Amino acid sequence: MVSPSYLSRQLQQQMRAAFLQNKELPSIQLQQIFPATLAPKLAAQLASLSFAQNKDPLHHSYREAALPPTLQQQLFSSEMISLLNAIVGTQAVIKDPKVLLFSWKDYTLLHDEHIPKPGIDVILDFTIDLPQHAGGSLVYVDGTGEYTKLSPSFNTLIVVQRKKGVQSFLQYLNHYSKGKKRLFGICTT
Amino acid sequence: MADNLSSWISPSYLSSTTQKKLAKDFSHAKPFPYLVLPDFLLEEKLTPIRSALLKESFVKKESDLFKLSQTQDIIGTKQQPLKLFRSFLLSKPFLSYMTSLTSFSFSSKAIDLHGSLYQDTDFLLWHDDQLEGRKIAFLLYLSDLKNGDGGTLNLLNSKSGKPTNIATRIIPQSNTFAFFEVSSLSFHEVEEVVVKTDRLALGGWLHG
Numbered sequence: 001m002v003s004p005s006y007l008s009r010q011l012q013q014q015m016r017a018a019f020l021q022n023k024e025l026p027s028i029q030l031q032q033i034f035p036a037t038l039a040p041k042l043a044a045q046l047a048s049l050s051f052a053q054n055k056d057p058l059h060h061s062y063r064e065a066a067l068p069p070t071l072q073q074q075l076f077s078s079e080m081i082s083l084l085n086a087i088v089g090t091q092a093v094i095k096d097p098k099v100l101l102f103s104w105k106d107y108t109l110l111h112d113e114h115i116p117k118p119g120i121d122v123i124l125d126f127t128i129d130l131p132q133h134a135g136g137s138l139v140y141v142d143g144t145g146e147y148t149k150l151s152p153s154f155n156t157l158i159v160v161q162r163k164k165g166v167q168s169f170l171q172y173l174n175h176y177s178k179g180k181k182r183l184f185g186i187c188t189t
Numbered sequence: 190m191a192d193n194l195s196s197w198i199s200p201s202y203l204s205s206t207t208q209k210k211l212a213k214d215f216s217h218a219k220p221f222p223y224l225v226l227p228d229f230l231l232e233e234k235l236t237p238i239r240s241a242l243l244k245e246s247f248v249k250k251e252s253d254l255f256k257l258s259q260t261q262d263i264i265g266t267k268q269q270p271l272k273l274f275r276s277f278l279l280s281k282p283f284l285s286y287m288t289s290l291t292s293f294s295f296s297s298k299a300i301d302l303h304g305s306l307y308q309d310t311d312f313l314l315w316h317d318d319q320l321e322g323r324k325i326a327f328l329l330y331l332s333d334l335k336n337g338d339g340g341t342l343n344l345l346n347s348k349s350g351k352p353t354n355i356a357t358r359i360i361p362q363s364n365t366f367a368f369f370e371v372s373s374l375s376f377h378e379v380e381e382v383v384v385k386t387d388r389l390a391l392g393g394w395l396h397g
Contacts, residue, residue, distance in 0.1 A: 109254060133310070175310065175339075
């Protein structure tokens, strides 16, 4: 179930235009993507999943959980899929969904030898109260020095089209993130 | 004469007996060859170096791997104490001294030297420093941090060519000269500074 305001066809056309505005990195962030009464419940369900440490120090450090089918259906409902279709302009097929949890000292790094294939990242951000100066921003880089930085934001849908050579990393979470978590569901389409 | 070892380095490090012991310590060190030499420079040399470095321009640098402030290479400085220090590091007496401690030969024409400043939340994640020509990575600490402040230089164990865990933590203490062999196994990091105390150092690489 998506916030009703995002179901308007006219608004979806505007979102498509906004998405395409940045030719190098088509992207959009939609806040309050889920209704205000539903978002905290979804966040609580995600936070209660069983997370396993995934650490390869030269590449990343975070905890990861599989997205159960029932929760996947709530996050990627038919309304959400329609919205994604409208934004990206093609039929969205959810691939490789997972839930990532970052806390103090976690991060991901760029890796010259494993640049991901072009694709579309769909991120549902459920981060609560992470201070701006705590790190944890999602940064997309294109290898020429140009970058786009996406700060944590609760109940936000982020859609990013990665073209050839574009990678992302999650900034190291510093000690001001102590006690907080950077939580989001991520998949590609 | 200005590059004479005894006019720069504390006398306790200069006897041949001490050099032989340090050479043995270096080669046997784990997780890879390194040395930490406290109270390294004579105070009359250290103080002007620190004062000069604090007048240099530091630029904030941030990437996926690090967040810190750095000067440009000291080769471009106009400040005499830093020029003299750089010149000393490239001098025949000093490079011969380093050869006696490490058994490596060093180029007298190539050195990387810059000032680094780590402040609250700054860090440098795990990496090995490997780049063509680099033989020894070194640091002269110019400020003090305490245990628990962060900012430590952590040397990492490795297995099958990948870093595993922290083997040694080196707490920055002013006038400590620390250095290690650069190799495919010289994994290290600068732990995040978690206090408002600055971690100031001059560092770089000697080339072979």
